[in-house]
Amino acid sequence: MAFGLIGRVVGTKPSRLSTAARLIPARWTSTGSEAQSKASSGGGGANLKTFQIYRWNPDNPGKPELQDYKIDLKDCGPMVLDALIKIKNEMDPSLTFRRSCREGICGSCAMNIDGCNGLACLTKIESGSKETTITPLPHMFVIKDLVVDMTNFYNQYKSIEPWLKRKNPASVPGKEILQSKKDRAKLDGMYECILCACCSTSCPSYWWNPESYLGPAALLHANRWISDSRDEYTKERLEAIDDEFKLYRCHTILNCARACPKGLNPGKQITHIKQLQQSG
Amino acid sequence: MGASKLSGMQKQVLSLYRGFLRAARSKPIEDRKRIEMIVSTEFRHNSKEVDRKNFQYIEYLLRLGTKQLDQLKSPDIVSLSSVKVVASKS
Numbered sequence: 235m236a237f238g239l240i241g242r243v244v245g246t247k248p249s250r251l252s253t254a255a256r257l258i259p260a261r262w263t264s265t266g267s268e269a270q271s272k273a274s275s276g277g278g279g280a281n282l283k284t285f286q287i288y289r290w291n292p293d294n295p296g297k298p299e300l301q302d303y304k305i306d307l308k309d310c311g312p313m314v315l316d317a318l319i320k321i322k323n324e325m326d327p328s329l330t331f332r333r334s335c336r337e338g339i340c341g342s343c344a345m346n347i348d349g350c351n352g353l354a355c356l357t358k359i360e361s362g363s364k365e366t367t368i369t370p371l372p373h374m375f376v377i378k379d380l381v382v383d384m385t386n387f388y389n390q391y392k393s394i395e396p397w398l399k400r401k402n403p404a405s406v407p408g409k410e411i412l413q414s415k416k417d418r419a420k421l422d423g424m425y426e427c428i429l430c431a432c433c434s435t436s437c438p439s440y441w442w443n444p445e446s447y448l449g450p451a452a453l454l455h456a457n458r459w460i461s462d463s464r465d466e467y468t469k470e471r472l473e474a475i476d477d478e479f480k481l482y483r484c485h486t487i488l489n490c491a492r493a494c495p496k497g498l499n500p501g502k503q504i505t506h507i508k509q510l511q512q513s514g
Numbered sequence: 515m516g517a518s519k520l521s522g523m524q525k526q527v528l529s530l531y532r533g534f535l536r537a538a539r540s541k542p543i544e545d546r547k548r549i550e551m552i553v554s555t556e557f558r559h560n561s562k563e564v565d566r567k568n569f570q571y572i573e574y575l576l577r578l579g580t581k582q583l584d585q586l587k588s589p590d591i592v593s594l595s596s597v598k599v600v601a602s603k604s
Contacts, residue, residue: 295568297570
């Protein structure tokens with residue numbers, strides 16, 4: 235895809251985007267380019283889409299606003315992240331957002347697109363002329379534009395002690411602790427979590443108690459370690475989260491399963507923990 | 515002589531300021547003076563510049579300050595320093 239874009243930039247003049255805020259690259263200065271692009275934009279600039287993006291700058295603090303940007307979808311990749319990068323490159327370099335892998339594995343670009351939490355690199359731009367609204371993850375403190383403060387989320391993940399804990403050393407010292415295929419299959423649906431925070435920030439229960447309720451992501455990881463056959467501190471882990479607020483704020487709203495960009499089901503894992511608490 | 519009743523947010527700002535001064539006390543004396551100087555100029559500058567009703571920005575500054583204070587409290591950190599950047603119009 236990147237190769238195709240480079241080919242287009244070299245071969246043709248860029249189509250002028252009709253918005254107030256844009257950066258005119260210094261390379262394309264000749265009047266010949268202007269005349270050519272005016273001729274082409276009449277027919278080529280047909281597929282314009284408006285993006286309304288949440289902006290708030292801590293250096294000039296005022297009220298946060300939704301700013302409009304128009305993008306020609308013919309000149310842009312299919313995903314929302316492509317549109318954001320295009321806006322930042324060509325129209326407004328001050329737009330701030332997190333991104334890294336562009337393939338849905340790092341979890342950096344998690345944001346709220348048209349009301350649903352998801353990864354910008356995996357969410358396709360909806361075709362049609364309806365405006366797309368992009369806001370940061372809901373009910374999180376905003377650092378700038380689309381970047382939110384994730385420290386509380388990471389601290390909650392840290393608090394469940396997401397590492398292997400054993401009382402007895404390995405049966406063959408210096409070698410791996412063996413695990414049957416059936417036991418390894420128990421971890422499927424939990425190890426794939428990329429800690430993007432889409433699920434936790436879509437949970438209304440987490441919105442109302444972000445400091446005391448652990449949230450679906452942390453509880454999914456807690457279940458991952460509880461269900462791991464190699465871990466010997468299962469009872470202690472269950473007791474640690476057997477709390478009115480840490481676990482039982484979950485009312486099976488199941489927004490988390492809907493929001494997860496990797497298709498995981500944190501609600502199911504939380505139900506599993508609750509069943510273990512009942513029986514154990 | 516006493517100030518009128520302080521709002522919750524004002525109390526948070528004051529307790530953050532106190533936290534910084536207490537953290538400064540645990541550092542060597544040369545660095546302690548520098549930390550106190552930087553922190554007091556920052557707080558005084560913000561108290562003049564920032565509108566009292568701009569809750570979002572004040573909360574943002576409080577969170578930023580709390581994170582910096584947690585870093586400062588760690589025994590590995592020795593001192594603070596600040597650099598003044600003047601944006602040029604060229």
